[in-house]
Amino acid sequence: MILEVAVLTIKLGAQVEFENAFQRAFNILAAMPGYISCELQRCIEAKNRYVLLVRWQTLEDHTLGFRQSPEYQTWRALLHHFYEPFPTVEHYETVLSHESLP
Numbered sequence: 001m002i003l004e005v006a007v008l009t010i011k012l013g014a015q016v017e018f019e020n021a022f023q024r025a026f027n028i029l030a031a032m033p034g035y036i037s038c039e040l041q042r043c044i045e046a047k048n049r050y051v052l053l054v055r056w057q058t059l060e061d062h063t064l065g066f067r068q069s070p071e072y073q074t075w076r077a078l079l080h081h082f083y084e085p086f087p088t089v090e091h092y093e094t095v096l097s098h099e100s101l102p
Contacts, residue, residue, distance in 0.1 A: 001036060003092040004062050005056040011084045012048050018082040025078045028071045029054060034061025051086075059091055 010018045022040055029038050036055035056062045056077040066072055080086075 001100065002056045002057060002059045003094075004052070004089060005053040005092060006054075006087045006089040008047045008050040008052055008082075008087045009046075009084060010050065010082045013046055014082050015042075018050075018079070021078045022083070025075050028075050028078075029066070032061070032066050032069070032071065034058055034065055045070065062091070 019040075026038060026040075029035055034057040036057060038055070039051075041050040041051050041053070043051070054062070056066075
């Protein structure tokens with residue numbers, strides 16, 4: 001499993017519009033081969049900053065399967081105009097994992 005991490009800084013005042021657009025864009029991700037899960041989290045200290053966490057089966061599912069797909073062009077049209085500056089995207093693999101039990 002690969003974790004895609006993108007820190008998204010959104011133009012000031014466009015947060016609600018961005019979140020609405022992301023709702024539509026989410027369906028594009030969810031339909032992609034190799035997609036596992038996605039989280040969009042908003043920063044408490046900086047309301048126009050988000051972190052996007054997407055889990056993929058393989059790195060290629062993201063870098064080739066998604067980014068080179070026709071669906072990615074729709075994703076771009078929905079979201080890329082909100083970013084200021086354009087986000088850095090990195091990929092991570094699990095080294096250690098621990099979940100607390102209730």
